[in-house]
Amino acid sequence: MQTKQNLDYKQQARLLRALANETRLKIIDALSRGEMHVGALAEATGAEQSSVSKHLAVLRAVGVVDDERRGNEVYYRLLTPCVVEFFSCALRVIKERQA
Amino acid sequence: MQTKQNLDYKQQARLLRALANETRLKIIDALSRGEMHVGALAEATGAEQSSVSKHLAVLRAVGVVDDERRGNEVYYRLLTPCVVEFFSCALRVIKERQA
């Protein structure tokens, strides 16, 4: 029998994989300061539009972001701000490693 | 010029990639309850010894775990307990997504 625990590991890994990309981290960081549309995110991250669009799809698939079309543009926002807390831990780990 | 920010994204992504694997999550979870040697981790995770050993190398490379040999066995322990905090957020994201 597949335990509930195992399912959690699978889903957690899936979420972490979604976060484990430099461009997606930049996107999340940008969105942590407020919603943005795709073009602005492309500019903010320095990545191609189609690439940003794909990264956003990954983040949306795991429920980290949300999108809303307004006219021609599609605005994205961070659904789960606690994701940003990840990074304070990440920075601590990185700092400790350097020490 | 490569900014400090960009380096941070790169390192954060590296750390997240190290965490983004089901078996490694199981390992971290097991270690959060106390140090364990490789064989015990293999049994706890249900993965092969050589596989566990490689996963441990990945975690060690990013500074999340530490190892110490005692006789024939090598004991691993979690260096950065805050990593476990990741998961409360992860679970929240997953729960919110299901809602």
Add this chain to the structure above:
DNA sequence: TCGCTATATGAGAATAATCGCATACTCTCA
């Protein structure tokens, strides 16, 4: 030293992630 146990490492195959380019889709406005 020899045999045994525990762990680590290497090679190769299979799978997954990423990127760039081209193109399709969607909405607005004239």
Add this chain to the structure above:
DNA sequence: TGAGAGTATGCGATTATTCTCATATAGCGA
């Protein structure tokens, strides 16, 4: 309806990740 802007998607090439099996290394006790 047609043009143009903004966004999404499909495809192929490249690179990264993961697994398994075989082998190497390290320490133990006889």
